[in-house]
Amino acid sequence: MEFSIKNDNPEKLLSDCVIIGVYESQKLSNAALALDNVSGGYLSNILKRGDMDGKADTTLMLHNVPGVASERMLLVGLGKESEFSEKQYCKAIRASVKALSNGGASKAATFLAELPVKQLSAKRKVALMAETTLDAAYRFDAIKRKKDESKKEEAKKGIATLYINVTLASEVKEAKAGLADGLALASGVSFAKDLGNLPPNVCTPTYLAEQAQTLGKKHDFKVKILEREELKKLGMGSFLAVSQGSEEPPKFIIMQHLKGKKDQKPVVLVGKGITFDTGGISLKPGAEMDEMKYDMCGAASVLGTFKTISEMDLALNVIGIIPTCENMPDGRATRPGDVLTSMSGLTIEVLNTDAEGRLILCDALTYAERFEPSAVVDVATLTGACVIALGHHATGLFSNNDDLANELLKAGEASLDRAWHMPMWDDYQPLLDSNFADIANIGGRAAGSITAACFLSRFAKKYDWAHLDIAGTAWKSGKEKGGTGRPVPLLTEFLVNRANSSKK
CATH class of the missing domain: 3.40.220.10 (Leucine Aminopeptidase, subunit E, domain 1)
Incomplete structure (x- = not known):
C-alpha cells in the first residue's frame, strides 16, 4: 500500500x-x-x-x-x-x-x-x-x-x-515524520505476524536464523549464529536439553543494533524461539496443538522490533538474543526427573518437559550478562496460566525493578499494546524448591505464570530485568486465527523513549 x-x-x-x-x-x-x-x-x-x-x-x-x-x-x-x-x-x-x-x-x-x-x-x-x-x-x-x-x-x-x-499546511512536515514512524512500526509488526503464521515445517530454527541474517544484511547490523558445538562449550546444558529430542538443530541468534553512543550500555531483548512445542515427553493434548507453531512469537517480536528500529535508524544500542529449537518427544528427549546444568551453573530438576521455554531462556539470560546491559527484557509465550489470569487483552509483566516495569507499562499504554504488572514476591520462590537440584522447573498449578517468572529471575540477578508473558496476546484463535505482532508496538515505544532520554 x-x-x-x-x-x-x-x-x-x-x-x-x-x-x-x-x-x-x-x-x-x-x-x-x-x-x-x-x-x-x-x-x-x-x-x-x-x-x-x-x-x-x-x-x-x-x-x-x-x-x-x-x-x-x-x-x-x-x-x-x-x-x-x-x-x-x-x-x-x-x-x-x-x-x-x-x-x-x-x-x-x-x-x-x-x-x-x-x-x-x-x-x-x-x-x-x-x-x-x-x-x-x-x-x-x-x-x-x-x-x-x-x-x-x-x-x-x-x-x-x-x-x-x-x-494545516504547517502540519505537513510533522505528518510526514509520523508517516515514516508508522510505516516502520507496521513493517515490524507485519514481519512478526508473517513469522508466526508460517507453518512449523517452514519456520524452523534454521529458517529463523536465516531471516535474522537477511535482516542484518539489509539493515546493516551485526548477526551471529551459535551452533550446537559452540553452545556445548558455553555450557548451555539447559537449552541443549530441550533441543535434543528434535532432528532440527538448535540455533542461538545474536543481533546487534549499535546506533547509540559507544559508551552507552545496551538494552537487551531476549525472545523465546520454540518453533514447535509438542510438550516433549510431557505431551500436550492433541486439540489445538497446531497453534504451538506460535510458541516462537517471542522470537518473532524481537525480530520484528529490530526491523522497525532499523528502519527508524534509532539512535540506541540494542542487542537481540534468540534461543530457538523445537520441543519434540523421541528416544533422546529430556525426561521428567532429569537434572540439567545451566550455563549459570545452577542445576535444574525437570518435573515437566512442557515447561521448556524457561529452560531455553535461562541460558540466554545468563549469556546476556556479557553485554553489561542497562536493561534486559525477555519476551515469551511462556504460560497458559497467564491466559487464565489476564485473558487475551493484556501481556503479563514481571520485573525485578519497578522503574523498568513502569517504563514498559507506560510504553504499553502509549502504543495501545498494554501490559499488566504482576507480583513476583519472594513468598513464591519456595514453590520452586527441589530435593535433588538447585531449582525445579515448575512450582505446581498455583500461580503458574508467577512461578515461571520467579524461575527466570534466578538467572537475572546481575541487571535490571523484565519478563513479558505474551501467551495470551501473541496470537488469536478461532475465525480470526493468526499472529498479532504483539508486543512489537510496546517494545518499539519503550526503545524510542530510551533513545529520546539518552539525548537529554
Whole structure:
C-alpha cells in the first residue's frame, strides 16, 4: 500500500473514495460539514432519513455526491464526540479499511486524521493511521495456491493508495515524520505476524536464523549464529536439553543494533524461539496443538522490533538474543526427573518437559550478562496460566525493578499494546524448591505464570530485568486465527523513549 500526505479541501481531492467521520446523533465532523455545504445539504438529508446515526464501527457508502470530485464517499461512525479517544480513532480507521476491503475503490483519501483526539499531535495521528490501516489490511496468503483468476482479482481488492489529509499546511512536515514512524512500526509488526503464521515445517530454527541474517544484511547490523558445538562449550546444558529430542538443530541468534553512543550500555531483548512445542515427553493434548507453531512469537517480536528500529535508524544500542529449537518427544528427549546444568551453573530438576521455554531462556539470560546491559527484557509465550489470569487483552509483566516495569507499562499504554504488572514476591520462590537440584522447573498449578517468572529471575540477578508473558496476546484463535505482532508496538515505544532520554 502506498501512502502520501495531503493538505487539500475534501471536495477537491480526486480519488475513488473520500473518507469522512460522523459523530453519534448525526453530528458532522469538520470535513463532513464542508462536503455537506458544497453538496447543498446532501449529507444532512441522507442522515435525516435514518440510514446512519454515527455509532462507532458503522459505515455508509455514498456514490456521486454533488459537488464532490471523488466518485464515492464513505461515512464512518465515530461514536460520541465527548468520548472520542485514541482507541475510538483507531476503531474508525479499522472500520474504514474493512468497508473498502472488498470494493472497487483502490485510491482513497481519508480525512479522519483531521479529527481532534485528546493530547494527540498530527504526527501521532498520522503514525496511528499508517499502523492501524496496514494492520487492518494485513493478509497472510504467501503459501496459498491461487486456484483461479477470480481469487487473484479478489486479492487485488481494497485500498492500494491512501492519501492522508491534514488540516494545516504547517502540519505537513510533522505528518510526514509520523508517516515514516508508522510505516516502520507496521513493517515490524507485519514481519512478526508473517513469522508466526508460517507453518512449523517452514519456520524452523534454521529458517529463523536465516531471516535474522537477511535482516542484518539489509539493515546493516551485526548477526551471529551459535551452533550446537559452540553452545556445548558455553555450557548451555539447559537449552541443549530441550533441543535434543528434535532432528532440527538448535540455533542461538545474536543481533546487534549499535546506533547509540559507544559508551552507552545496551538494552537487551531476549525472545523465546520454540518453533514447535509438542510438550516433549510431557505431551500436550492433541486439540489445538497446531497453534504451538506460535510458541516462537517471542522470537518473532524481537525480530520484528529490530526491523522497525532499523528502519527508524534509532539512535540506541540494542542487542537481540534468540534461543530457538523445537520441543519434540523421541528416544533422546529430556525426561521428567532429569537434572540439567545451566550455563549459570545452577542445576535444574525437570518435573515437566512442557515447561521448556524457561529452560531455553535461562541460558540466554545468563549469556546476556556479557553485554553489561542497562536493561534486559525477555519476551515469551511462556504460560497458559497467564491466559487464565489476564485473558487475551493484556501481556503479563514481571520485573525485578519497578522503574523498568513502569517504563514498559507506560510504553504499553502509549502504543495501545498494554501490559499488566504482576507480583513476583519472594513468598513464591519456595514453590520452586527441589530435593535433588538447585531449582525445579515448575512450582505446581498455583500461580503458574508467577512461578515461571520467579524461575527466570534466578538467572537475572546481575541487571535490571523484565519478563513479558505474551501467551495470551501473541496470537488469536478461532475465525480470526493468526499472529498479532504483539508486543512489537510496546517494545518499539519503550526503545524510542530510551533513545529520546539518552539525548537529554
